[in-house]
Each structure stands twice: as C-alpha cells, then as structure tokens.
Amino acid sequence: MSSPVSAPLFSLRGLRARFEGRTVLTVDSLSFEEGVVTVLVGENGSGKTTLLRLLNGLIAPAEGCVEFRGKPVAGEGLAAREGRLAAREGLAAVRRESVLVHQSPLLFRGSVGLNVGYGPRIRGARRAEAAARAAEALRRVGLPGFERRRASALSGGEEQRVALARALALSPRVLLLDEPTANVDEESRRGIEAIIRDVSAAGTTVIMSTHNMELAYRLCDRLLRLDDGVPAEVEENILKGRIAGIDDQFAYFRTGNVVIRCPARQGDFAVAVLPCDELILSRLPLDSSARNQLKGIVTEIRPLGTLMLAVVDCGVPLKALITRQSAAQIGVAPGAACVVTFKASAVRLH
Amino acid sequence: MTTPWAASNCSRRTPCVRSRATGVLGRAFELLVSGDREVWFITWTSLRFSLSSAVIACIPGIPLGVLIALRRFRGRRVLLAVLTSLMALPTVVVGLIVYSLVSRAGPLGSFGILFTPRAVILGQAILALPIVVSMTASGLSGLDPLFPEVLTTLGASRGGVLWMSVRQARGAVLSASLASFGRVVGEVGVAMMLGGNIRWYTRTITTAIALETSKGEFEQGIALGIVLIVMALGVNAVLHWMVRHE
Numbered sequence A: 001m002s003s004p005v006s007a008p009l010f011s012l013r014g015l016r017a018r019f020e021g022r023t024v025l026t027v028d029s030l031s032f033e034e035g036v037v038t039v040l041v042g043e044n045g046s047g048k049t050t051l052l053r054l055l056n057g058l059i060a061p062a063e064g065c066v067e068f069r070g071k072p073v074a075g076e077g078l079a080a081r082e083g084r085l086a087a088r089e090g091l092a093a094v095r096r097e098s099v100l101v102h103q104s105p106l107l108f109r110g111s112v113g114l115n116v117g118y119g120p121r122i123r124g125a126r127r128a129e130a131a132a133r134a135a136e137a138l139r140r141v142g143l144p145g146f147e148r149r150r151a152s153a154l155s156g157g158e159e160q161r162v163a164l165a166r167a168l169a170l171s172p173r174v175l176l177l178d179e180p181t182a183n184v185d186e187e188s189r190r191g192i193e194a195i196i197r198d199v200s201a202a203g204t205t206v207i208m209s210t211h212n213m214e215l216a217y218r219l220c221d222r223l224l225r226l227d228d229g230v231p232a233e234v235e236e237n238i239l240k241g242r243i244a245g246i247d248d249q250f251a252y253f254r255t256g257n258v259v260i261r262c263p264a265r266q267g268d269f270a271v272a273v274l275p276c277d278e279l280i281l282s283r284l285p286l287d288s289s290a291r292n293q294l295k296g297i298v299t300e301i302r303p304l305g306t307l308m309l310a311v312v313d314c315g316v317p318l319k320a321l322i323t324r325q326s327a328a329q330i331g332v333a334p335g336a337a338c339v340v341t342f343k344a345s346a347v348r349l350h
Numbered sequence B: 001m002t003t004p005w006a007a008s009n010c011s012r013r014t015p016c017v018r019s020r021a022t023g024v025l026g027r028a029f030e031l032l033v034s035g036d037r038e039v040w041f042i043t044w045t046s047l048r049f050s051l052s053s054a055v056i057a058c059i060p061g062i063p064l065g066v067l068i069a070l071r072r073f074r075g076r077r078v079l080l081a082v083l084t085s086l087m088a089l090p091t092v093v094v095g096l097i098v099y100s101l102v103s104r105a106g107p108l109g110s111f112g113i114l115f116t117p118r119a120v121i122l123g124q125a126i127l128a129l130p131i132v133v134s135m136t137a138s139g140l141s142g143l144d145p146l147f148p149e150v151l152t153t154l155g156a157s158r159g160g161v162l163w164m165s166v167r168q169a170r171g172a173v174l175s176a177s178l179a180s181f182g183r184v185v186g187e188v189g190v191a192m193m194l195g196g197n198i199r200w201y202t203r204t205i206t207t208a209i210a211l212e213t214s215k216g217e218f219e220q221g222i223a224l225g226i227v228l229i230v231m232a233l234g235v236n237a238v239l240h241w242m243v244r245h246e
Helices: A048-055 A081-097 A112-122 A127-140 A156-168 A186-201 A213-219 A324-330 B021-033 B037-070 B076-086 B091-102 B117-140 B147-154 B158-168 B170-185 B189-195 B205-214 B218-245
Strands: A010-019 A022-032 A037-041 A063-068 A071-075 A098-101 A174-178 A205-209 A222-227 A230-232 A236-240 A242-246 A250-255 A258-263 A271-275 A280-282 A292-304 A307-313 A317-322 A337-342
Touching: A010 A048, A022 A048, A022 A230, A037 A048, A037 A213, A048 A063, A048 A098, A048 A174, A048 A205, A063 A081, A071 A081, A081 A098, A098 A156, A098 B147, A112 A127, A112 A156, A112 B147, A127 A156, A127 A186, A156 A174, A156 A186, A156 B147, A174 A186, A186 A205, A186 A213, A213 A271, A236 A250, A258 A271, A258 A292, A280 A317, A280 A324, A292 A317, A307 A324, B021 B218, B037 B076, B037 B117, B037 B158, B037 B170, B037 B205, B037 B218, B076 B117, B091 B117, B091 B189, B117 B170, B117 B189, B147 B158, B158 B170, B170 B218, B189 B205, B205 B218
Parallel strands: A037 A205, A037 A222, A098 A174, A174 A205
Antiparallel strands: A010 A022, A010 A063, A063 A071, A222 A230, A236 A271, A242 A250, A250 A258, A280 A337, A292 A307, A292 A337, A307 A317
C-alpha cells in the first residue's frame, strides 16, 4: 500500500451505489486530492448527494470501495474480517476529519449555540471549549453573537450559515457541502461563497455540489460533472484570473501570463470559461475573424468519445476537442507546436 | 375456585338505594374532603400501578418507537399497522393471557404473582407498550429522514442519535408516555382479573367503582369516580398544554 502522504485524500474504485433498487452512481475510478476545491455539478438525481454521502461514510456502496487516506471506509474490504477492522479505522478517520453539511439546514430545536456547539460536545469537548468553538465558528460565517438566538427564528440564509458553522466548529480537514446555496437569496449566496473561499484558503479541502454554475466556476479548482451517476469530463476550459483592462470592444482577461480577449462586460470577473469545442488548432496562424490566437505546444492527446482531446500549453493549458481526421492532418502530437484560435465571443466571464 | 374479592365493609353506611342523588353526591364529596383513608389508599394504589406500568412500558417502548421511526426496514409499515391495532387491545384479553401465564398451573405460575400488584403492573405494562411505541413512532415521523445522518456526520454515536431524536421530539414522546398512563389508569379488565380487587392490596379506583356499584353503594364509587375524572382531565390538560407549547 502506498504511504499515507502520497495517497489521495479519497479514492474510489469500481463503485456502484444503489438506491431503491436503482443504480444511482457508477464510478470506475475517481480520486480527490487534499487542499483542492472540487465542485460537483449535474442534473437533479445525477448522484451528487449520493457521492457526498458515500465519501462521508454515511452510506455504503453496493459494490466497490471508497478509501480515505489509503484506508477503506466501506466496500469490498468489509467482507473479510481484517478488512472490517480497516474499514472501522477508515470510517473513524473520515468521521474525525470530515463533515457533511446537508442541503437542508436541519437545525436542532433550541439555541444557535446549542446547534453549533453540538459537534464539539458530542466529540467530548468540555462545555466552555465547545462554546468557544461555536463562537469562533459563528464569527467565521458572519453571525457573531448569535449563540443565544433561537434556531427556529432565523431567516433561510442565516439557517444555512448556522448549518455551515455547525460543521466548521469541528475544524474539519475536509468539508463536504451539498448544495450550500440552494435555498438562499443572492446576498446570502455571496456570503456563503466568501465563507467557502475563506475555509479553503485556510487549507481545508472542500468538495461541494451545486446547481449554480456561476458559483461552481468561481469556486472550483476542479469541476466534476455527473451525468446520470457517471462522472464525465467537463468539456470546458476554466481559467482563473482577473480583468487586466477594458475598452469599448473587449475586456482583457489575464490568466497566468496570458491575456485573452473577451466580450466587453463590466464586472468583477474572476473566471473565464472557454468551451473545448470552440478552439481551433492549426499549424500556422489563421487569417480569420477570431480575435484570440495563442501559440503553444501540444502536451497531451487522448481519445474522448469519438473525438480527440488535445491539451495545448499556451502559457496556460488549454483543452481542445478535435476530430481524429483533423488531428492526423495537422499533426497534433505531444511536443508539436501549434496555434490555438478562438473568438472573443466564445469566452464567458464569471 | 375461590374468588379473592374481599367483602366490602360498609356497615357504618346506610343503604344507598333509597338516598336522593344529591345526598349521594354530598356524601361522596364528604368522603373526599374528609380524607377517608380507604378512598385515598385506593387512589394511591391506582396511581402506583399506573405509573409503574407506564414507566415500565416506556423503558423499551420509547427506544423501540424511535428505532421504528428512524429506520427503514422490510415490514415496517405492517409493524406500524399492527402496533396501531394493538393500541385498542381489549383489556380483558390481556388479562386472560397474563392470567393463563401466571396462574398456578401456567408456565410462570411458580412465581406466584397472580392477584398481586406485580401481576396488575405486568398486565397494564403490556397494555401500555403498543401505545408508547406507536405514538412515539408516529410522533417522530415528523423528523426529517436525514436527521440521524446529520447527527452522525457531526460525530454522534448510535446512542447519541437516539437520545437527540428523543430530545427533538420530546413533546411527542411525553404525549406517548402520558397517553399510556391515561389508558392504564382507567382500565378495569386487567386490574380485576390479575389483581383480584383485594382490599388494602390490589383494589384500584376502577375495580372499587365496579364493586361498589354492583353492591348498590354509590358514595365511594362516585367519590372515586370524581378522582378518576380529575386525573384523566389533568393528564389531558397537561397533554394539550405540551402540544400547544411545542
């Protein structure tokens, strides 16, 4: 077995999860690295919540296994006797280091302080320590001094933030969030986004699901799409950066040491999204209407469905979808130089 | 078979049949306020039996109800339906069954508990159990199905989940306990068949009323009836108060 240092935080193999006789999640192989914000997107019923519950060891898969830091949390290892012990260890580790915040806040009857202090208390903290942790967690979610309020008298956005504070009071290494902004207004959504950013900056690994693509693009280090319970490659380039300038025609978005032209829009954008099928690869610069032309080196090419996915390093890695025929014709292969062309209007800013 | 019914001693009273109703009521109230030892002993016996049996039923009943409410398992609906029907279990049937178990020839006859408080409490606890389980389960059905999971992810053990669920639904759990008390305090069948209505021993309010009425002596019956009604109303008032304050 690999050492705990090099093992990914979570790794899933040959996983099948069933719900009421229906397979809701099928994962051949998937891993989550430490310190990364992973955002899960997909339709309702695509298996996002199931995946989060599996990672937290709240449900067991029908087949396959989930490993946390190299130790099985649940799955095939369970059958064997020694496997059961390892699974207990794995589950204990998951319980110790990670916590899931459900989509609906599900606060307990009583005060906010009771809610937020519950986790530390049940894990053996003394009353005073639990209260201190609750106060700190409430401060982090922007609700300082809310301890004595009744949980039933909070607004929707406050409830969601208290639910978040209840998890943060445990100082988790891994925070699992199921649609944290599903039931809140725009202002609360921004607040929650800031909290997640802050939590991630403090070194906590975040794995969250959402329907809000804007939020997904802005927060993710990695975007994972679930299609009917199967993880699928996201066919978009998600470029983090900032607006370097703007004129009457274009906004200039700087990512790494590359500047790309985007449709002129006012706003505090942090992400540019560029669909992989909007990129044209050529050997020589094209004489065209497209306003972005970047020179780069092909670093990787692999099949994706019936097409090929080429990764071109233009200062930032850009993924492009091309047909096999065109890949062969223009000689797209690792190490080959090429030009990436795309229209400014293909870029969406978030 | 000898009936263990002890003869009632009411020689100091005049026959009641000819008294006017107000006279009977008046004497009943007199019995209550004058602190007639027997009336209050019977009241105390009733309370003791009912409280004991309700508590004994709650000890397994509440956790069972919580488990049925929170777990999803095969046959759960059938179990709930059966429990709900058992809430209307005829008292004389429970009396009959327990009687056949604890009578001298029965499998538990060697314990010799027939016509003792233990037999009454056992029978009444059996009556109360389905009420506690069923009402706890239905009371907790209002909890979100994800509630146990929220507790688990925060670090609660199974026992912790159970305890917190009871705390969350404490109104429902208290109602269940009080309803079971209400059921057993007013029943006659079990108390009569298993207790035998033995004076200064197993005579409860209900068995005493039955006996006094059959003898045509109404004062003590009415006095005890008033106590019983006050108890029943009191339990109901507490129930209503709790439901309103939950």
